[in-house]
Amino acid sequence: MPAGAVSSQMAPASAVASSGSSLLSLAGDNPYFQAGFGLLGVGAAMTLARTGSIWGATVLRRRMLVSLEIDNRDRAYDWFLGWMAHRSSSAAKSTARSAPWIRSHELSVETMIERRPNGSSSVFFQLVAGPGTHWFKYKGAWMQVKRERETRSMMGGQQTGMAVPWETVTLTTLSRDRKLFPELLAEARDLGMRGQEGNLVIHTAWGIEWRPFGKPRRKRPLQSVVLEPGMGEKIEQDIKAFLARRQWYADRGIPYRRGYLLHGPPGSGKTSFIQALAGSLSYDICLLNLSERGLADDKLNHLLSNAPERSFVLIEDVDAAFNKRAQTTADGYQSSVTFSGFLNALDGVASGEERIVFMTTNHVEQLDPALIRPGRVDFSGLIDNASPLQARTLFHRFYSGGADAEVDADELEVLAHNLQEIVEGRMKNGERVSMAALQGHFIRNQPREAVTRSLELFKCR
Ligand SMILES: Nc1ncnc2c1ncn2[C@@H]1O[C@H](COP(=O)(O)OP(=O)(O)OP(=O)(O)O)[C@@H](O)[C@H]1O
Ligand SMILES: [Mg+2]
Numbered sequence: 001m002p003a004g005a006v007s008s009q010m011a012p013a014s015a016v017a018s019s020g021s022s023l024l025s026l027a028g029d030n031p032y033f034q035a036g037f038g039l040l041g042v043g044a045a046m047t048l049a050r051t052g053s054i055w056g057a058t059v060l061r062r063r064m065l066v067s068l069e070i071d072n073r074d075r076a077y078d079w080f081l082g083w084m085a086h087r088s089s090s091a092a093k094s095t096a097r098s099a100p101w102i103r104s105h106e107l108s109v110e111t112m113i114e115r116r117p118n119g120s121s122s123v124f125f126q127l128v129a130g131p132g133t134h135w136f137k138y139k140g141a142w143m144q145v146k147r148e149r150e151t152r153s154m155m156g157g158q159q160t161g162m163a164v165p166w167e168t169v170t171l172t173t174l175s176r177d178r179k180l181f182p183e184l185l186a187e188a189r190d191l192g193m194r195g196q197e198g199n200l201v202i203h204t205a206w207g208i209e210w211r212p213f214g215k216p217r218r219k220r221p222l223q224s225v226v227l228e229p230g231m232g233e234k235i236e237q238d239i240k241a242f243l244a245r246r247q248w249y250a251d252r253g254i255p256y257r258r259g260y261l262l263h264g265p266p267g268s269g270k271t272s273f274i275q276a277l278a279g280s281l282s283y284d285i286c287l288l289n290l291s292e293r294g295l296a297d298d299k300l301n302h303l304l305s306n307a308p309e310r311s312f313v314l315i316e317d318v319d320a321a322f323n324k325r326a327q328t329t330a331d332g333y334q335s336s337v338t339f340s341g342f343l344n345a346l347d348g349v350a351s352g353e354e355r356i357v358f359m360t361t362n363h364v365e366q367l368d369p370a371l372i373r374p375g376r377v378d379f380s381g382l383i384d385n386a387s388p389l390q391a392r393t394l395f396h397r398f399y400s401g402g403a404d405a406e407v408d409a410d411e412l413e414v415l416a417h418n419l420q421e422i423v424e425g426r427m428k429n430g431e432r433v434s435m436a437a438l439q440g441h442f443i444r445n446q447p448r449e450a451v452t453r454s455l456e457l458f459k460c461r
Contacts, residue, residue: 063175064174064175065172065173065174065175066172066173066174066175066177066178066181067170067171067172068170068171068172068181069168069169069170069171070168070169070170070171071166071167071168072166072167072168073209073211075192076185076188076189077167077169078192079185079188079189079191079192080169080184080185080188081128081129081169082128082188082191082192083184083187083188083191083192084128084129084136084145085127085128085129086191087136088127106129106130106131106132106133106134106147107127107128107129107130108127108128108129108130108131109127109128129145129147129169130147131147131148131149131167132146132147133145133146134146134147138180138184139180139183141173141174141177141180142173142174143171143172143173143177143180144171144172144173145169145170145171146169146170146172147167147168147169148167148168148169148170149165149166149167150165150166150167150168171184198218198219199216199217199218199219200216200217200218200219200220200275200278200279200284200285201216201284201285202214202216202217202284202285202286202287203284203285203286203287203307203308203311204286204287204289205286205288205289205292205295205299205303207294207299208299208302208303208306209306210286210303210306210307210308213287219276219279219280220272220275220276220279221276221280222236222273222276222277222279222280224272224276224397225269225272225273225276226269226390226393226394226397226435227269227273227383227390228383228384228387228389228390229389231381231383232273234381235260235273235277235379235381236277236280238258238260238379239258239260239277239281239356240281242258242356243281243354246354255347255348255355256353256354256355257348257354257355257356257357258355258356258357258378258379259346259356259357259358259359259375259376259377259378259379260356260357260358260359260377260378260379260380260381261318261358261359261360261361261364261367261372261377261379261380261381262274262358262359262360262380262381262383263360263361263362263363263364263380263381263382263383264362264382264383264384264385265362265384265385265432265434266362266434266436267434267435267436267437268383268384268385268386268434268435268436269383269435269436270360270383271314271316271360273383274312274314274358274360277312278311278312282310283310283311283312283356284308284310284311284312285311285312285314286303286307286308286311286312286313286314287314287316288300288303288304288313288314288315289315289316290315290318290321290322290337290342291320291321291337294336295336295337296336296337296341297336297337297338297341297342297344297345300337300341300342300345301341301344301345301348304345304346304348304355304357305345305348305353305355307355309354311356312356312357312358313355313356313357313358314357314358314359314360315357315358315359315360316359316360317360317361317362318359318360318361318367318371319361319362319363319364319366319367321337321342322339322342322368339368342371343370343371343376346371346376347375347376359377364380364382384432385432385433385434385435386423386432386433386434386435386438387423387427388420388421388423388424388427389420390435391419391420391423391433391438392416392417392419392420392423394435394438394439394442395415395416395419395438395442395447395450395451396412396416398439398442398443398450399412399415399442399447399450400412406446407446407447407448411447412447415447415448415450415451418451419450419451419454422451422454422455423454426458431458431459432458432459433454433457433458433459437457438454438457441453441454441457
């Protein structure tokens with residue numbers, strides 16, 4: 001750039017400085033300039049007001065509002081969503097209009113399957129607050145509910161193969177209504193627990209913690225599992241005696257735990273009986289899979305010593321976890337729970353905590369004697385294929401008192417007796433039938449055919 005150009009630009013600048021006062025007076029007279037200054041003033045005032053209002057709102061929120069965050073690892077999370085859904089559905093029933101939050105635009109659906117004792121089931125949908133912001137009124141106070149989902153961080157994925165997004169609900173209300181939070185949560189808990197009454201909750205391991213798996217299932221009546229006479233009662237009495245002796249164990253410094261092993265052929269009712277027993281004692285079940293990916297000795301130890309209160313730890317097919325074939329899966333994955341690690345976890349550190357472990361197997365003869373020694377397994381019982389009497393009892397359970405008018409009670413008695421004799425005769429030839437096979441057969445057939453066609457079921461064992 002030529003030097004002359006610079007000096008020629010400098011000249012007007014000094015000219016402006018020297019004639020500043022004349023310019024101002026010019027601007028004062030010019031209506032356009034006046035409007036510009038006015039606008040500038042208004043803009044500045046608005047910015048100030050906005051900053052002020054944001055600041056005011058923050059102060060107000062800090063001072064006057066109170067928030068409660070619940071994340072989906074907490075049990076209260078499901079209770080709260082269930083409670084909201086319940087409120088909305090009962091409000092919709094009692095008044096023609098729906099509950100306040102139902103009018104919001106973000107909803108999620110929860111599908112529920114209700115199974116009835118007779119085996120039929122019905123499916124219904126419940127609308128719950130989806131991710132987003134919702135409002136509702138509780139005991140005269142307005143509450144804001146914000147449900148947020150963080151899909152980038154997933155929980156539980158690696159261990160279970162199923163990942164759930166991280167979620168939170170944040171409840172916000174006026175400070176003066178903060179006392180309502182505990183009331184609301186207690187109400188939600190009571191509702192949630194009431195829903196579980198009469199139901200069996202099954203937990204599975206998610207990493208190092210136990211979480212309920214699926215919706216609670218309907219309890220199965222203990223008598224519906226037909227075992228060899230006396231067997232069910234024996235196990236039930238044993239566990240009741242154990243539960244009544246907590247102090248006795250504590251006084252003698254014996255770890256308060258008991259192990260049960262139910263062994264026998266497939267489909268004889270081992271799993272069904274354990275579930276029914278848990279239900280009858282109002283216990284939960286913690287299903288532990290020793291071959292699960294990512295489960296190592298330390299995690300197993302943690303899981304076994306941190307099972308939820310009032311629960312049975314159930315380990316199915318214990319033989320499979322440590323036989324060499326099962327230890328390596330098709331894709332070359334090796335279970336990292338060692339047999340000695342498992343034994344140590346079963347022994348655990350001596351603690352006053354109650355622990356009840358149930359194990360099942362189809363091959364008791366393959367179990368290491370170290371596993372079934374007292375202290376690890378205190379009660380071992382054979383749950384076998386159908387005995388003649390079991391077959392007869394199951395037959396009665398299926399058909400007695402049914403709507404089938406074709407067969408009266410007397411004939412049923414004769415049929416049951418015939419079935420008993422068939423099973424007895426076959427047993428002499430070394431042929432057996434499983435209770436599961438009988439159950440399937442009874443479902444498919446009417447009483448008369450069930451008996452005449454029962455011969456097809458038997459297998460040599
Ligand atoms: N003793 C029984 N009384 C009534 N029903 C039974 C009995 N045994 C089995 N069943 C029925 O058969 C099915 C399978 O039973 P279950 O799963 O309890 O057998 P299991 O002994 O655990 O078999 P597996 O060793 O293969 O695990 C269930 O639907 C159950 O209702
Ligand atoms: Mg089973």
